[in-house]
Amino acid sequence: MTQTVLHIDSSARYQGSTSRSLSAQIVERLGADEVIRRDLASPLPQLTENWINANFTPADDRDAVQRDLLALSDQLVEELKAADTIVIGTPVYNFAVPASLKAWIDLIARVGLTFSYSEAGPKGLLEGKRAIIAVASGGTQFGSDIDFFSGYLRHIMGFVGITDVHFVAADALMADADAAMARANTAIDALAA
Template sequence: MTKTILHIDASARRDGSATRDLSDRIVKHLGAARIIRRDLASPLPLLTEDWINANFTPADQRDETQRDQLALSDTLVNELQEADTIVVGLPIYNFSVPAAFKAWIDLVARVGLTFSYTENGPKGLLEGKRAVLAIASGGTAVGSEVDFATNYAKHVLGFIGIHEVDVVAADQMALDAETTLAKAQKAVLELAA
């Protein structure tokens, strides 16, 4: 059993979402002593100039306003650091990730906390964690040349050090939702716990 799962839902749909259903199934299948929930249907703020200035001010030199600017980001980073496994319900919107997921990425990809710069380039600081992406689409085939969501999500996770990434896909649901959902639900049961 996994100790801690960070369960992220990126779908704007709270009801009838294939990715929410799949990510719930994955979390139940994997089992965890503790589950941290992050629902991105409640939007995260976009980066601002004040946030960027606060982020690039050394931690020991930040004033109270700058610490407040980074408080949510610090919480999101802590959730990632505490998790052994990250499960993301990730729909493909217009060939890519939802804006809410991109906002989350911008808030957690922080030098010195989730990655560092080295002589050999960036190095992720969240090594030893696993991620499972529950991806759904209406018409985009996962892994196709027009799927800009799956490889991007895997790349960003790798950038912060999470290289073990499984994908459960319910893609091209507009063509045959019943068959693709059944295939995805079977794939959930085949995930190593």
């Protein structure tokens, strides 16, 4: 069976980025047949009123300008749909995810494409996928009271239907980098391909 991985990095740093290093190790460990690469260091656009209006216009009624406004979002959704496993490398900036990753989330969380509404509430449409999130933080400990990123990312993944979510955390690197990297490498070694 072929496996497709969507590999997303959101660190603003290219050199010396722990989250980039960890996400690359995870992708290598998975040994995927195909890897779709999305680097968020090149910023994605923020949502605008025109984008929102285009998004809520029925697809058959959209004009060329609206279709153009949604083209990148459509592409990001297709990348997500094509993947069996999503690997996200993210640093922790100011106790949360980088703005670049939040912009990606805003562009892929689309009613009718990645989730739907029902009488029972929202339902994710991307079931059967797995997400592995590599997190690097200087001072924020994973799972602590000031960890505002892991619960958010787990919730967003579940919101679009991805409930098989694993974290590889190199947390509190500034306190003990060697121990943090050892924990992260152990978690990577434990991942099933």
